[in-house]
Amino acid sequence: MRKLPIFFLSLALAPLTVFGHGDNSHFHASQDINVRTVKITDNVYMLQGRGGNIGVLTGPEGLLIVDDDYRTVSEKLSTALKELGSPTPRFILNTHWHGDHTEGNNVFGKTGTIIAHDNVRKRLIDPPMIFGSRPAPYPAFALPILTYAESITIHLNGEEIKVVHYPSGHTDGDSIIFFKKANVVHLGDDFFVGRFPFVDLASGGNVQGLINNVAALIQTIPADAKLIPGHGPLASLSDLKEYHSLVVESAKIVQDGMKAGKTIDEIKSAGFPEKFKEAGSGFIKTDMWIEIVYQSYSAK
Numbered sequence: 001m002r003k004l005p006i007f008f009l010s011l012a013l014a015p016l017t018v019f020g021h022g023d024n025s026h027f028h029a030s031q032d033i034n035v036r037t038v039k040i041t042d043n044v045y046m047l048q049g050r051g052g053n054i055g056v057l058t059g060p061e062g063l064l065i066v067d068d069d070y071r072t073v074s075e076k077l078s079t080a081l082k083e084l085g086s087p088t089p090r091f092i093l094n095t096h097w098h099g100d101h102t103e104g105n106n107v108f109g110k111t112g113t114i115i116a117h118d119n120v121r122k123r124l125i126d127p128p129m130i131f132g133s134r135p136a137p138y139p140a141f142a143l144p145i146l147t148y149a150e151s152i153t154i155h156l157n158g159e160e161i162k163v164v165h166y167p168s169g170h171t172d173g174d175s176i177i178f179f180k181k182a183n184v185v186h187l188g189d190d191f192f193v194g195r196f197p198f199v200d201l202a203s204g205g206n207v208q209g210l211i212n213n214v215a216a217l218i219q220t221i222p223a224d225a226k227l228i229p230g231h232g233p234l235a236s237l238s239d240l241k242e243y244h245s246l247v248v249e250s251a252k253i254v255q256d257g258m259k260a261g262k263t264i265d266e267i268k269s270a271g272f273p274e275k276f277k278e279a280g281s282g283f284i285k286t287d288m289w290i291e292i293v294y295q296s297y298s299a300k
């Protein structure tokens with residue numbers, strides 16, 4: 001536990017708008033942000049703004065979106081959604097509570113129905129500390145009004161959308177969204193393509209839990225499915241397998257160091273093999289990933 005303050009200090013030193021794509025695009029003024037539309041199938045899209053990737057299902061029964069980015073992106077997002085049929089989605093799913101995936105609830109929740117895991121609602125009512133500050137509680141209209149403990153299925157526009165909770169990974173309220181017919185899966189922040197992930201220990205996240213969840217998903221997701229990650233480009237099952245190996249192998253190096261009685265500073269200065277260099281070039285740098293793993297496996 002002695003190491004905990006160091007962990008939070010280093011997170012607190014990171015910029016406040018750290019939930020970007022890891023390419024510094026989030027440092028631009030909000031008016032510079034553009035929402036990019038990536039067509040996946042005839043009625044499923046991925047939108048990319050400043051925060052987490054957004055999934056969209058279109059059709060005559062109304063739009064369903066998965067996550068809704070930062071509040072500063074809402075106008076641009078609304079415009080991009082209008083192009084796809086309507087500026088006001090009928091349903092909004094939140095993969096987890098973080099602001100880069102839910103702040104748009106403050107706009108889209110006025111007209112749409114928000115659906116999320118029980119713990120997402122809990123944390124938006126009483127947000128925990130994150131990166132050295134505590135977000136303001138969300139007003140009632142920006143909260144999920146339909147919540148579930150394990151899963152929920154939504155039938156809309158001829159599509160079957162299966163929403164499944166995966167226990168303690170990135171947080172303790174993560175859901176994976178399966179668009180069954182379109183063969184598209186939105187993995188939220190359980191998947192950072194090619195990069196070390198953020199695991200929010202203060203929100204019930206756990207590195208081993210994340211590893212287990214990703215392993216289970218690799219067994220579940222069809223080989224030819226298109227994967228929308230929380231952050232990064234549209235991906236495939238083989239990208240998810242590579243990411244799983246990256247997380248497992250790098251976490252094992254930290255665990256081996258811990259078993260050998262090394263301090264966190266010794267583990268950091270030993271570092272990782274060259275092949276993991278690129279993985280530490282995103283939002284979560286190598287040293288921060290080592291701290292997250294160290295803290296996660298130190299916790300009882």
Ligand SMILES: [Zn+2]
Nearest residue numbers: 052100189230
């Ligand atoms: Zn995120």
Ligand SMILES: [Zn+2]
Nearest residue numbers: 096098170189
């Ligand atoms: Zn997140």
